[in-house]
Amino acid sequence: MQPDYQLIYEKLFNHYGPQSWWPADTPFEMMIGSILVQNTNWRNVEKALVKLRPYLDPESIDFLPIEELAQLIRSSGFFNIKAKRIKAFIAWFKKYNFDIDRIKRKEKRELRNELLLINGIGMETADVMLLYAFDKPVFVVDAYARRIFYRLGHDMPASYDGFGKLVEKELPGDLVIFNESHALLVEHAKQLCRAKPICVECPLLSICDQRIE
Numbered sequence: 001m002q003p004d005y006q007l008i009y010e011k012l013f014n015h016y017g018p019q020s021w022w023p024a025d026t027p028f029e030m031m032i033g034s035i036l037v038q039n040t041n042w043r044n045v046e047k048a049l050v051k052l053r054p055y056l057d058p059e060s061i062d063f064l065p066i067e068e069l070a071q072l073i074r075s076s077g078f079f080n081i082k083a084k085r086i087k088a089f090i091a092w093f094k095k096y097n098f099d100i101d102r103i104k105r106k107e108k109r110e111l112r113n114e115l116l117l118i119n120g121i122g123m124e125t126a127d128v129m130l131l132y133a134f135d136k137p138v139f140v141v142d143a144y145a146r147r148i149f150y151r152l153g154h155d156m157p158a159s160y161d162g163f164g165k166l167v168e169k170e171l172p173g174d175l176v177i178f179n180e181s182h183a184l185l186v187e188h189a190k191q192l193c194r195a196k197p198i199c200v201e202c203p204l205l206s207i208c209d210q211r212i213e
Ligand code: SF4
Pocket: 148, 151, 152, 192, 193, 194, 197, 198, 199, 202, 203, 204, 205, 208, 209, 210, 211, 212
């Protein structure tokens, strides 16, 4: 059976309320955070962002030697790789004179393809940037979304784009709904639909097959 995305969204929204993501002061901080969070948890990212704070603008990071950048973000793990990725991202961003509004005017698919060409920007990172920095309504397919939809009883496409497009087709193309939808799924996976789920308190219980391995 096709999932009722709108219903899932409404039930989560009514239970958890607005999440107002991404947790960042500026779109630039958001984008750097989205690279730092690869393969680690948000607590480690926060520690890195505290150290990085005095340099948290594109020009400063552009001038920062890569070794120094790597040391500043050490707490986020894989810091040498992530420093290279941040530098690659900055080199791309510089082509637009660090002008986010100019990038926002680009068509969604075209911009996504550009982001995917940057070293270390995969589909999930590209999509969170599109959604939370460039105001494009996209569905972010992460491990939490996969876990929740599977447990609800829906066999979603195995490919990233297949999963994302299926949800995007059904949800209204409203930026706020996509913004909240990803944040709500993350919140739900952390609070109730954990590795060991707490189903008795779950707002999705009445529509869930509870396929728990
Ligand atoms: S009922 Fe349980 S398995 Fe289903 S979504 Fe809720 S917490 Fe997850």
